[in-house]
Amino acid sequence: MLGVHCSVSGGLLNAFDEAENLGIDTFQIFTKNQRQWKERLIAPEEAKAFRQRKAAAGIVSVFSHSSYLINLGSADPELLTKSRQALIGELRRCTALGLDFTVLHPGSARGRSRKEAIACIAEQLQLALGAVPGSPVKILLENTAGQGALIGSGFEELREIAGQVASDRIGFCFDTCHAFAAGYDIRSRAGLDDTLAEWDRIIGLDKLNCLHLNDSRGGLGSHLDRHEHIAYGKIGEPAFAGLMNRFRGIPKVIETPKKDDWDRKNLAKLRSFLRPASYSK
């Protein structure tokens, strides 16, 4: 399962044109403008057309990335309410469209302690999940680069949030660029294996629902969230080769700049790492 973040400019259905053109079986989208608070409802006809197109295109998994504006750890009550409402809107759109999950950056502790922010994030997640009862859509907490006061650069914080929410509708997304920028040295196969062993010990590999495959422009521990094309950044090939072979059945998407047909080049590079399935490790 390998794909990219698809563009929805001109309409959600346009993502399928891009997916078919690239020959991918999974992709991520924004269900609304990710840099604006303005909400968007999915009309029943739009949802129906989306589901039909997904089935016809043979796409195995489609999911969303939540708005970058959301901060469920905010010390500002107004921003906190807006954030929760935006996440509820996202869950409703994902439910209508039949998406599997939405990927979310947990939040920032700016203006308060990390402990307070984590408790706040967990509470807001419970409220958001409770506002869309019975939905099969999960919220995946994504590890962050740890820029500023961002929560979730360490696996322990992700586990702490999920533990406090205590819902089977919480899962996890691992972003290679963010992990490396946060200080996890995945450049060598041994380093990758150590990092995954740590993830397994703290969170559990069974709770790894999605991978964001991005190389990093920033160095190890730089806390810079700057994505680079596969094998052209500071992480390099071994990590991506390891992840491609180890996590075949988990949706993996690239989130790097698209221009000059880079999605196609990055996908080809990642596919070139695949070994015959019988030779798995």
Ligand SMILES: [Zn+2]
């Ligand atoms: Zn993200």
Ligand SMILES: [Zn+2]
């Ligand atoms: Zn990501």
